[in-house]
Amino acid sequence: MFFITYLRRELRRRIRQAVFIALGLALGIGLVVTVTAASAGVKKAQSDVLSSLYGVGTDVTVTGKPPRPPSPGKAPARGATSFQLGPGGAKLCQNGKCRNAAGQKIDHLVSDSYRPISQSEVAAVTKLNGVKAAAGGLTLTDTAISIPKHFGQPGSPLPTPNSVNVDGADTSHLSLGPLSAGTITSGRSLRSSDAHANAAVVDSGYAHSNKLKVGSTVHIVKHSFTVVGIVAQPQGGSPPDVYIPLARAQAIGTAAGKSLKNHVNTIYVTATSAASIPAVQAEIEKLLPGDTVTTASSLASQVTGSLSSTAKLANDLGRWLSILVLIAAFAVASLLTMAAVARRVREFGTLKALGWRSRRIIAQVMGESVVVGIIGGAAGVGLGFAGAAIITATAPKLSATIASSTGQRFVSAGAGGGRGFSPTATHTVAVPMLASVTAGAVVAAVVLAVAGGLLAGSFGSWRIARLRPADALARVA
Amino acid sequence: MYQLTGVTRLYAKGGQTVPAVRDINLTISGGEWLAVQGRTGHGKSTLLNLLGGLDRPTSGTIEFAGKDLALLREAQVTRLRAESIGFIFQTFNLVPTLSAAENAEAALIPLGIGAASRRRRVDAALDSVGLADRARHLPGEMSGGQQQRAAIARALVKEPKVLLADEPTGNLDEDTRDEIINVLEKLWRERGLTLILVTHDTAIARRAQRVGVMSNGRLSIRQDIGSVPPAIP
Numbered sequence: 001m002f003f004i005t006y007l008r009r010e011l012r013r014r015i016r017q018a019v020f021i022a023l024g025l026a027l028g029i030g031l032v033v034t035v036t037a038a039s040a041g042v043k044k045a046q047s048d049v050l051s052s053l054y055g056v057g058t059d060v061t062v063t064g065k066p067p068r069p070p071s072p073g074k075a076p077a078r079g080a081t082s083f084q085l086g087p088g089g090a091k092l093c094q095n096g097k098c099r100n101a102a103g104q105k106i107d108h109l110v111s112d113s114y115r116p117i118s119q120s121e122v123a124a125v126t127k128l129n130g131v132k133a134a135a136g137g138l139t140l141t142d143t144a145i146s147i148p149k150h151f152g153q154p155g156s157p158l159p160t161p162n163s164v165n166v167d168g169a170d171t172s173h174l175s176l177g178p179l180s181a182g183t184i185t186s187g188r189s190l191r192s193s194d195a196h197a198n199a200a201v202v203d204s205g206y207a208h209s210n211k212l213k214v215g216s217t218v219h220i221v222k223h224s225f226t227v228v229g230i231v232a233q234p235q236g237g238s239p240p241d242v243y244i245p246l247a248r249a250q251a252i253g254t255a256a257g258k259s260l261k262n263h264v265n266t267i268y269v270t271a272t273s274a275a276s277i278p279a280v281q282a283e284i285e286k287l288l289p290g291d292t293v294t295t296a297s298s299l300a301s302q303v304t305g306s307l308s309s310t311a312k313l314a315n316d317l318g319r320w321l322s323i324l325v326l327i328a329a330f331a332v333a334s335l336l337t338m339a340a341v342a343r344r345v346r347e348f349g350t351l352k353a354l355g356w357r358s359r360r361i362i363a364q365v366m367g368e369s370v371v372v373g374i375i376g377g378a379a380g381v382g383l384g385f386a387g388a389a390i391i392t393a394t395a396p397k398l399s400a401t402i403a404s405s406t407g408q409r410f411v412s413a414g415a416g417g418g419r420g421f422s423p424t425a426t427h428t429v430a431v432p433m434l435a436s437v438t439a440g441a442v443v444a445a446v447v448l449a450v451a452g453g454l455l456a457g458s459f460g461s462w463r464i465a466r467l468r469p470a471d472a473l474a475r476v477a
Numbered sequence: 478m479y480q481l482t483g484v485t486r487l488y489a490k491g492g493q494t495v496p497a498v499r500d501i502n503l504t505i506s507g508g509e510w511l512a513v514q515g516r517t518g519h520g521k522s523t524l525l526n527l528l529g530g531l532d533r534p535t536s537g538t539i540e541f542a543g544k545d546l547a548l549l550r551e552a553q554v555t556r557l558r559a560e561s562i563g564f565i566f567q568t569f570n571l572v573p574t575l576s577a578a579e580n581a582e583a584a585l586i587p588l589g590i591g592a593a594s595r596r597r598r599v600d601a602a603l604d605s606v607g608l609a610d611r612a613r614h615l616p617g618e619m620s621g622g623q624q625q626r627a628a629i630a631r632a633l634v635k636e637p638k639v640l641l642a643d644e645p646t647g648n649l650d651e652d653t654r655d656e657i658i659n660v661l662e663k664l665w666r667e668r669g670l671t672l673i674l675v676t677h678d679t680a681i682a683r684r685a686q687r688v689g690v691m692s693n694g695r696l697s698i699r700q701d702i703g704s705v706p707p708a709i710p
Contacts, residue, residue, distance in 0.1 A: 002579070002586055009574035050685065195595060332641070350570040355559020357552065433640040470532035473566070 007367050016338060018372050021333045025376030025452045026383055028329035030447045032322040033384020033437055036444070038391055041435040058176055059277050061127070061230030062267040062284055063139075063292045064114035067256070075446045090151045096259070100382045109142045109166060111255040113290075116263035119250075121288060125267055128283045130276035135176040137262030138249040139240070144218050164206075166220060167240035168249025168264075174267040179231065179243050187214035187229030195247050200225035204232040206241040218242055221252050235306040326448065329376075335455035337369055341460040348464055349472025369457030370450055376454040378447020381442055388435040395433035478639060478671045479505040479528060484537035486523055486694075497523040501537070503672040507638070510665055510672040515691030520645055521675045524691065528673060529562050529641045530554040542638070559698040563632030565661075566626040571616040575610055577627040578612040579602060581634045588635060598648035602634035603627075622653035629660060633668070640665070642674040646681065658684065660701035 011018050084091045090101040142164040150156040153438040169179050171190050179201065180187065190201055196422040201221075202212050207230050212218065218228045225244055233239035246264070271280045277295055285291045341348070348361050486498040498520045505511055515521045526532040527539055530546050539546045542561070546554060563584075571580045581599045590598070603609050606626040616624050617635045625645060632640055642661065646654035658681055669679045674685065682688045 001592075002582060005579060006572075006575065006583075013574045346568075346570060347572055350564075350566070350572070351583065352555070353529065353558065353564045353570075354584045355555055355635075356583075357555050357587065406564070468532075470523075470526040473526070473531065473570075 002365065006364060007371065010364075010368055011371065017336055017340060018368075018375075021336050021372050021456065022376035022379060024329040024332045025373055025449060026379035028322065028326035028452075029377055029380025029448050030383025031325050032448065033381055033441050034391070034435070034443050035319060035322050036388030036441040037384060037388035037435040037437045038306065038433075040438050040441070041388075041391070041433055043354050044436075056058060058180075058268045059271040059274075059295060060269040060281055060284060061294045062117070062269065062288060063294070064111075064117045064265045065290050065292055067115055072195065076190065090147055096120050101147045102151050103147060105144065105146045107142070107144040107221050109249070109253045111138065111253060111260060111265045112141050113139060114265035116255045116258075117267065117291060118290065119262045119264055122264060122267050125269060125284060128203055128280065128287065130272050130280040130283070132270045132272045133173065133176060134267055134269045135170040135173030136246065137170060137177050137268060138153035138166075138246060138253060138264055138267040139266050140166045140249060140253045140261060141152075141166065142166050142242075149212070164218075164242060166253075167243045168246040168253070169243050170246045173268075176270060177266075178233070178239060182231035182233045185230050185232045187227070187248065188288060189229055189231070190243060190245060191319065194228070194245050198223060198225045199228045199245065200246060201229040201231050201243040202227050203239050203241050203243075204230050205239075220244065223248075223252055282370065324370040326452075330452050330455050333369070333372070333452055334459040337365070337456040337460040338463060340374065341365065341463045345467065345472045348467055349469045352467070353473065358465050358467075361464050362457075364452065365460045365464060366457035369460065370453035373449040373451075373453020373456070374446070375444050380449065381437075381445045383446065385437050388437050391433060391435040395435075397432055435447065478507040478509070478542065479503070480538075480540040481505075481527075482538045482540075484534045484539055486520075486527060486529060486532065487535040498527065498534070501696045502549070503689070503696060503698075505673065506670045507670060507671055508697045509687065510662075510685045511689045512685035512690060513673065513675045513696075514677065514679070514682050514688060515557045519691045520694040520696075521691045523694075524696070525641050525643050525673065525675055528639075529564060530558050545683075552606070555587075559584075560621075563635065563637040563640045565625070565628050565632050565640065565642040565645045567617070569628045569648075571624055571627055571631070573616050576613045576615055577608055577619065577623075577630070578628055580616070581631045584631045584635050598634050599630075601635065602630040605633065605664065606630045620653075621649050622656055625649065625653075625657050625659065629657070629664070633664060639671045639673065644675055644677065646676070646678065654678070656695040663707070668674065 006047055023151075084092045084098065091098040092101040092104060092106065093099075117136075122134055125131060126134040139257075143161055144163075145159050145161045147159050148157050151159060162274055167176055167178055169190055171192050171194050174180060174189060174191075182203075184201075185204055187201075190199060200218055202210075202218060207213065207227070212219075212227055212230075214227055214229060218226045219225075220242065225242070231239075231243070250260045250263060255263070255265070262283060269280065269284070271277045281295055283295050351361055366456070481501050481503040484498060484501040484503075485496060488495045488497055501524065508559075511612065513521050513524060515701075519611050523532065523700060527534055527546075530541075530549075532549050532671050541557065544557070546557075549557070571577075573585060575583065585595045600609065600666050603612050606629050608623060608626045608630060608683070611619055611623055611627070614623075616627070619627065625648075631643075640661075645661065646657050649657060661672065661674070662684065672685075674681070676682055690697045690699055
């Protein structure tokens with residue numbers, strides 16, 4: 001075919017220029033593909049972090065509002081145990097009565113992050129429009145502190161708290177909540193028949209560090225639970241250490257000194273469709289004012305740390321850098337194509353004299369530009385894959401941090417009265433950066449390549465369309 | 478074939494209007510060989526461009542086969558060039574990346590002729606100028622004479638009615654010049670072409686049926702048809 005022959009020969013004649021243009025486009029497109037891959041990797045990392053926190057398939061999460069930090073000088077809530085340091089040494093106080101803390105062991109399974117929500121609210125949420133399913137859960141911390149006998153005296157060691165994160169999982173709705181995202185690596189998961197049993201599933205990391213296996217026993221506030229399964233959560237998550245049936249967690253857990261019977265502190269909700277999530281969120285906020293209603297997207301905005309920084313870097317700097325490089329590549333391609341057309345004025349004038357219409361010559365030039373663009377695009381996709389591979393191989397693990405109020409109270413008594421504070425806990429996880437080139441990015445690269453070729457060709461074509469054959473021939477006569 | 482009436486072509490140059498061709502009245506019969514002479518810059522090439530539809534007159538009419546070229550749309554003039562007018566240039570103007578055969582084939586592309594038919598016609602055209610054995614050679618691989626033969630083959634492959642040659646021997650040595658003129662004369666005779674040839678060379682001009690001389694944009698005919706019979710030396 002004459003068109004192909006002419007095109008091929010012309011590109012071969014201008015091979016250096018064609019390679020230069022193709023490389024410029026490849027660089028721009030490669031950068032776009034790499035940034036897109038990095039961005040996709042960051043999004044996946046965010047998704048992994050969020051699903052490890054709240055499980056796969058959870059669209060909306062409701063948590064009881066964080067407990068307020070105690071006011072200075074105000075007595076702890078009734079039933080709550082406080083730890084006081086004063087001139088008389090360490091004391092444990094409950095309902096105004098204090099005893100010497102030295103040599104004591106304090107062990108509480110408490111809801112220290114969220115205030116309890118009545119379990120009846122779970123049923124109410126289930127009935128809301130747009131809600132497919134809802135399950136309650138308890139996010140608890142088992143904190144055990146052994147107070148040394150001579151605590152407070154010179155040379156006495158400090159007490160070392162030992163905390164275990166315990167999750168009370170609704171055994172009738174195991175498809176919702178943190179346990180749903182995990183994979184059972186040994187034994188089995190919890191089941192409906194375990195609702196009132198002292199059965200536990202432990203996280204693989206916790207099991208490894210504590211040498212636990214199926215059949216082992218874990219102790220939670222003086223209760224022994226038999227390990228029935230080991231679960232591995234997605235990489236990058238920071239899962240609870242132990243999962244126990246919700247009913248058991250309600251039975252042995254407390255919040256501000258009160259039992260958690262018939263209470264949860266987290267509700268996991270699945271919406272009927274993605275479109276109904278905002279409406280569901282609004283409905284729940286109306287039903288449970290004061291509690292925290294979080295969707296995956298709003299939670300993502302609370303994530304900080306290097307994951308967040310990388311997401312910003314990929315989305316802002318990466319995107320603008322790609323656009324700038326692409327503009328530069330397109331401009332260089334256009335200028336070089338125009339220069340090539342200027343050098344071929346004689347040739348095009350001759351073709352016009354032979355009876356070639358302008359549009360046929362334009363098609364020839366556009367064809368050459370598009371082929372260069374496609375070659376640049378293919379090289380760009382290759383560069384993009386290489387860039388993504390380099391990022392995956394060399395990027396350090398990203399950290400994702402979600403801040404939450406712990407509600408833990410530390411009170412110190414002094415001459416000026418009690419002073420209290422409620423520290424903010426940060427939930428930080430390490431996430432691997434896996435940049436992966438998506439099919440969409442490849443399609444975008446091809447579109448960009450063709451667009452770049454067409455843009456460069458159109459500048460040359462504009463010149464050809466304005467070329468009068470007599471002028472072209474006079475220039476060389 | 479051609480009827481030129483009051484043809485004038487003006488150019489704007491440095492804020493001034495310069496007449497390249499002035500008030501030319503000329504009739505060129507079908508099958509005639511007209512040589513046009515004149516000093517550089519006196520309008521020879523402009524006249525040739527006007528005859529080939531590459532340029533349009535500022536005033537006057539150029540009738541070609543009964544059609545006024547000045548009134549035709551660009552697409553119609555382009556079609557006319559593709560079908561009926563062959564060009565030969567002093568600098569050959571071959572596409573450097575295409576072989577002799579492909580350069581000739583380029584002239585058939587606008588006519589929408591099938592590939593097989595194109596090949597046959599290209600082979601015949603190259604054969605008629607004695608270049609069959611150089612069909613696959615690129616312009617850079619051929620001598621000046623061979624390149625001009627390839628250009629002649631390209632002009633003739635579409636079997637035009639008119640052949641416009643702008644100093645076709647201007648870049649050639651004497652021997653090659655004679656060789657090319659002989660080829661042109663032979664083809665003119667055999668095919669009944671209308672040949673309009675611009676040349677500085679009086680020896681070549683003398684072989685034409687008529688000689689016109691351009692001076693300051695005006696054309697004067699010095700020799701009438703048949704006064705000097707064309708002959709191949």
